Amino acid sequence: MHGLIRELFPICRSITGDGVRQTLARLAQEIPLVQHEVPSGTSVFDWTVPREWNVRDAYVKHPRGERVIDFRRHNLHLVNYSVPVRRTMTLTELRPHLHSLPDQPDLIPYRTSYYKEAWGFCLPHRQLEQLPDTEYEVLIDSTLAEGHLTYGECLLEGDTPQEVLISCHTCHPSLANDNLSGLAVATFLAKHLATVPHRYSYRVVFVPGTIGAITWLSRNEERVRHIRHGLVLTCIGDRASFTYKRSRRGDATIDHAVEHVLQHEDPGRRVVPFSPYGYDERQYCSPGFNLPVGCLMRSHHGHFPEYHTSADNPDFVTPEALAVAFSTLLSVFDVLEHDGRYVNLQPKCEPQLGRRGLYASTGGSSPSDLAMAMLWVLNLSDGQAGLLDIAHRSGMPFATVREAAERLERHHLLAAAP
Amino acid sequence: MHGLIRELFPICRSITGDGVRQTLARLAQEIPLVQHEVPSGTSVFDWTVPREWNVRDAYVKHPRGERVIDFRRHNLHLVNYSVPVRRTMTLTELRPHLHSLPDQPDLIPYRTSYYKEAWGFCLPHRQLEQLPDTEYEVLIDSTLAEGHLTYGECLLEGDTPQEVLISCHTCHPSLANDNLSGLAVATFLAKHLATVPHRYSYRVVFVPGTIGAITWLSRNEERVRHIRHGLVLTCIGDRASFTYKRSRRGDATIDHAVEHVLQHEDPGRRVVPFSPYGYDERQYCSPGFNLPVGCLMRSHHGHFPEYHTSADNPDFVTPEALAVAFSTLLSVFDVLEHDGRYVNLQPKCEPQLGRRGLYASTGGSSPSDLAMAMLWVLNLSDGQAGLLDIAHRSGMPFATVREAAERLERHHLLAAAP
Amino acid sequence: MHGLIRELFPICRSITGDGVRQTLARLAQEIPLVQHEVPSGTSVFDWTVPREWNVRDAYVKHPRGERVIDFRRHNLHLVNYSVPVRRTMTLTELRPHLHSLPDQPDLIPYRTSYYKEAWGFCLPHRQLEQLPDTEYEVLIDSTLAEGHLTYGECLLEGDTPQEVLISCHTCHPSLANDNLSGLAVATFLAKHLATVPHRYSYRVVFVPGTIGAITWLSRNEERVRHIRHGLVLTCIGDRASFTYKRSRRGDATIDHAVEHVLQHEDPGRRVVPFSPYGYDERQYCSPGFNLPVGCLMRSHHGHFPEYHTSADNPDFVTPEALAVAFSTLLSVFDVLEHDGRYVNLQPKCEPQLGRRGLYASTGGSSPSDLAMAMLWVLNLSDGQAGLLDIAHRSGMPFATVREAAERLERHHLLAAAP
Structure with a gap:
């Protein structure tokens, strides 16, 4: 990812023009990317696609x-x-x-x-x-x-048409954290997702800021009803802890999922409420769409001295920070993919986990984390609470809760809620 | 206001009697005041008007x-x-x-x-x-x-019959903060409101504590349904920061309005929950009425050493404190007058503020406060949230949010919610 | 209670066997206790009663x-x-x-x-x-x-068939705090309740941990609908402040009642959320029952060094701690017995308490606690809030609020809500 950033850094990008095309062509070497060209003068809601x-x-x-x-x-x-x-x-x-x-x-x-x-x-x-x-x-x-506005789109179809939207802006010229870091992480996430099965369809859009998101929304007005979760990725490669900016709704599943993962993975994380200034979440969260789209950053735009200056160069982002962002986002996707509601098939009293080999046979000391997670899943799986809710209430990592649910399901103690 | 307090200080007021009449006569020189006389022996709910x-x-x-x-x-x-x-x-x-x-x-x-x-x-x-x-x-x-209970009432009719009630008690003898300060501020507010247009009708009542409010409520049982917001004013002239005591409901618009204004204007403010002890909010907030009436004070009654002693004299209140109370209350009235729900007429993505001259044309640095307020108003105006809600969520002063809404309305980007 | 603990300490209890019988026989000298014997091999939900x-x-x-x-x-x-x-x-x-x-x-x-x-x-x-x-x-x-699982049950019938369930585990051998303290306090509570009138029926069950509670629930599946409130008592005799573990619901009346009493009686108290690990609240709060049962402890199981060791001996518990636990639980029962919703019969303005001798006649200083409680009860008794809610909102002890309500009822200012 860091190599890609170094490679793309010298290109002069803008909201239109050959710099964007050149950037997208490079990304298309990594992932199946469709390049869209929208003519200057096209009306997109209250805006007009500008000259190139x-x-x-x-x-x-x-x-x-x-x-x-x-x-x-x-x-x-x-x-x-x-x-x-x-x-x-x-x-x-x-x-x-x-x-x-x-x-x-x-x-x-x-x-x-x-x-x-x-x-x-x-x-x-x-x-x-x-x-x-x-x-x-x-x-x-x-x-x-007269010319075109250019944007890229990569769709990785999953088992269902329900979509996870990942959006990053392509318009910034030689600025590394803002937002080559977003481009790089999104590209490598797409590259990874192309190799593994997933329930959701993932749509990664590489659009110029503001006008690009508006153009995409304008051309996909019907499609957005498929979007279940979304994230804008930006400023994600510097050395700071993560900052998560909530969706306009504030309590969307994506908000809970990101906050859950960060709670367990980044002690220095900050969670900030939605505000209508920032990146393209402004458009996705406009009241006519109000999509469940948050924004994941490390340093918050405008709050780090390198922001929008020549100091935001490839040395300001690190391979380590990019790698952690990548794996953190995979954890978030894991939550989205595997969250679900279950019902306890033995809801009256606890089932006897011990005789199924799910609980230590010697009594008197504390249960293992996995055993605790099984108790939580059994106790809260009344068809209402989902696994993420259970992870939240129990304070346990989603992965442990998910593993507990899978074990219980294999032992016919749990079933997906109808 | 301070001069008025010095003038009224020597008069021996009580819940009935000539001291009250003399006080109201002086106020009537400033504002259109109707003096009511209720005979001793009149039944007012569970009470009887006492002898004079x-x-x-x-x-x-x-x-x-x-x-x-x-x-x-x-x-x-x-x-x-x-x-x-x-x-x-x-x-x-x-x-x-x-x-x-x-x-x-x-x-x-x-x-x-x-x-x-x-x-x-x-x-x-x-x-x-x-x-x-x-x-x-x-x-x-x-x-x-046998004689009368005397109270004063000043009605300043607005565009609608919906009322803002201001109440202060007239019964305390030579005590300056409690409550000549309330009388003085209420009088000068009424004097000011008489000279400006306003949507609400403002009713200022000058009543002896407890029995006076009970008498007024008893004689106006039908009228109270017009009361949309109300404040008891007392102990409002000393040097302390403001104390706002919420209405019994706790989440009435008056509560939000006062708390919003104090949040921006008085860093030392205190907000305390309703309790059934205090001033005439006890009566207005009795369960049979449950009116949206809070109580604005500086020092909280009973919590300052001068309270109910001869040290509560005209030197204990200051012209500055009275002036700030006056202007703070005008800010509150401004919120009440101009709060309202709007709908964004371009709800899909942001409208292009720049081509309307509402947004800086050079990109790359932060927007102005007014531009931020416009973004907030556009983003949240879905017909549900009002301007005060938007001010609260954005953390911006109501006046800025209101100005933003007016600008957007002039540019046909916003309209009052139906 | 401490004498009883010393007496029972040497007995080797387990989840079945003569040690339990011997223990229950001793308790039966104090209270009307029915001893139940359930044969080995009996199916109880997902479990089987084990050999003795x-x-x-x-x-x-x-x-x-x-x-x-x-x-x-x-x-x-x-x-x-x-x-x-x-x-x-x-x-x-x-x-x-x-x-x-x-x-x-x-x-x-x-x-x-x-x-x-x-x-x-x-x-x-x-x-x-x-x-x-x-x-x-x-x-x-x-x-x-082959033999039996033995448990004890003591029912103290009240005016209604609605029940308060008290449960403690009998299976621990020579361990004093865990849970001879629970047995002793529960026994003396039952002994006391047998001598006084009460609205609720109190059912005290002495069951081996886990299998005993499961057995009891399995044999009383229909009866549990009578349970309005419940507490598991354990580790209640050591010198630490109280720990209250909420029911799975988290906002049951028992939760509010215990938290209220501890708020006023134990400044060092801790309130912890429900978790599905612990004592028999695990079974009572399983999703198929979800009973309003919390767990009252002093030191939290697993969090004190003497836990599940030979150091949990009779010297680790004190007569004083047991006595305070006893009286604290009586305060909780007092809340449960006397909580109720009332209506203010004079809801418009305050009634004149003074002429009924309920309020000091000299004005100018603060009202007494009881007068304040009367103001609170009158103000909030709109048929929705109960006395415990009023105690909570006013910050006053339930006993004072209850006394205020009784006085007001005697003066025909208050009546039980229909």
Whole structure:
């Protein structure tokens, strides 16, 4: 995953354009990915698919010929979606088009202007302050033209048409945690799921932020009723503990599942309530859809100093953090796949586990975790509580509760609720 | 307000009598006040309007002619509702009629005996201990006779017959915080409301404690169904943070509104649950009425050392505290007036705020408070949640949420829920 | 109660056998106890009543003739339900049959093997380590034969057939807190209840753990619908504060009643949620019954070092702790007996308590506890809230609330809800 991030990092992505296509083509080497192209001008709810943006070169050149700001060195130097420019300007004329971070004077900020025609350059504040007051040659060799919005979709069909939606945004240029980490983890999850049986169908969408999710929802309005659970994956590769942002509903199964897994796997986890600012959960959780979609992050967007700067580079994410995110999400999927309601077939008093070899024969000391889990499953399986509820109430990991249920089912003490 | 308190302080009020009339007459110079007179002997639920009490003079005189206790110096010296007395008594005979506070030896306590014929004097404990053992001339030149219970009522009609009830008790003699502060703030609120448009009708009642509220409820049994929200105002002028005592229901809109405003305006606030002891919320919240009436105080009655003593004088309340109470209550009224449920007219995904000039066009940094409030209002306006609910869930001040809703409504993105 | 514990301590109890009969015969000297005998082989839900176990003697003897482990010195030395053995064995052969506690090297552990034929001895670890490597004569002169399971039942009929169930386990041999303390307190409660009138019928069952409760439930399947409240009593005689384990429902009246009483009587109390491990609440709260049965303990089983060892001896329990447990349970019964819903007959405003002599006539200071309780009862008695609810909301002890209700009822201000 970390290698994939390093590979994709230099590509200049945006909400449209060849950078996105190039990125998706790379992912398609790993997983069965369908690439969708939606023409500029297409109406998607209250929005319109914008013109496609591509950029060949961009710089600010000193009269002596030196590129003082050079898009080829870092694509964050160019305000994303800048219109074409070819002018000579004084520093005073240029100044309003330059963006920097006075509080982080060594970093290049990330700025966009998708829906208003504008242009600009981003640079370290320290460099900005030292620009000589002279005439500069400014070039932005970009095109903003009728074209397409591109997104990728990977469907891994399961036993049922009910879906788990995984969504990550593809529009950020050279930013590693936000959101190459999401792309990488989602890709490797899909790659893994393609090799194992699963009850749910998993749909992984790689969409440009906001406009991409809106476009996908607009084109899949009927399909969303199949979505049972969903997650937006973003900023998932840095060294911080996990942050889970709940769905708008706040008590969806995905919320309980993620919180359960994190409770057992990440002592430093934070769970935050839904808010309508953030990533594409904004769209999935808009009131007209209100899908059960949460957002899994490590550092919370906007709350880490590297956020939306050139410091969010491949060194900021680690192979270990990506691997743990991957396995944590598999644990979440395990909960979703295997949660279910059962009925105790011997509901009056405890059944005699001992004679079935399910309970230690020597009395007087405490039962094993698995024996405890069997007692919990038997006690609470009245057809109402599911295994995740039982895991929650018992404080035991879902995997243990699930194993207990499987043992009890094999011994005809438990059956799936009708 | 503080000037009004100084002016009203010397008047000897009680649950009936000319002191109340004189007080209401002064308030009537500020606001349109109707003065009601209810004859002694009138049945009001389980109670009977008592005889009217008036007092001209009262003292305990030393044989040398000096008034050692003199009602004219402080009307707390006389137990309120004392029957007439004219006797010469030894200190031993007089002693059972003398009340003091051993723990606060310099203060005169406040004592009443409304419903049992009795008489007495209150004085500083230090003075009591030094009374010479001699014969005293005791005079209470009071009358307890058929007359009336007097209360004031100020109705400020709004666009609807639905009412906000403000109630404060008029019966306390020279006590400034309890409750000249309530009278003053309520009067100036009414004065202000008379000059501005409002949706609700506001009814401000100035009633003697307990018997007055019971009398008012008894004479307005049908009218109370119009009361949507209500507050008892008392002890609201001292330097302490606010204390809000919830209505009996505990989750009435008035409870949410006051708690919301205090959350944003008073970091030191305390919210306490309803209890059936206190002020006239006892009557408004009796189970046969169960009105949504809370009680706003600063210091909680009985929990500040000046309570019911001569230390509760005009210096104990401050113009600043009164002014803040006034503006805090206007904030509460603003919530009540403008709370409402809306529907997002573009509920599927976010509408494009940017092209309407409602959202910054340069992306990459955080939205403004107002933009956040718009996102919240759009996300939660499904016809169920009201603006106060949205303010609560978002953690934003109601005023910001309200402004966001107004902007969205002007842009046809929001409409009042049917 | 402590004398009874000392008397019963030496008896070797088990889930069947003469030790139980002897114990119940002693209890029958105190209370009207019916002794039930259920034949071995009887099916009780998923279980079968086992063969009856009795033991005359058991030892491990050194070749020199000395009994190095002697059942007659402490009956914990023998693994409960050991099959008969008469062999000469080397220490190596014997070793797998010896149980000790390396972490508590001076104590004899308590071990059982009810449902798997086995035998063994328990001894202090220090002694085990010093056993000479020689040949031992091992004798267990026990019988495991068709017989009966014995349990005791004491029914104290009340005004209604609705029952309060008290259950304690009789199967533990020489262990004082677990559960001679339960037997003793239950016996003396029954003895007391036999002398006073009560609304509920009280059924006290003395059953061997697990199999006994299952047997009782199996033979009383129809009767359990009469059970309104229930408690398992165990480990109730040591010096620790109370631990209350809630019923599976978690919000049964018994849960509220016990928690209320402990809140006022034991500042160190702990309340723990239901779990399906523990004592016979496991059976009463199995999903097919789901009875409102909690478990009252002092130290929580398994959480005190003396648990299931020879240190749980009569010195570990105290007369004081038993007496407090007794009186605490009487307080709980008082709540159950007298909880009820009332209606305020003067629901509009407060009734005038003063003229009925129920309220102090001098105003200005705080009301008494009883007056406060009357205000609470009047305010909340709308036919929905019961006295226990009122005690909870007011924070006042049930006894005060109950007294207030009785006074108000005598003054025709309150009546039982229809």
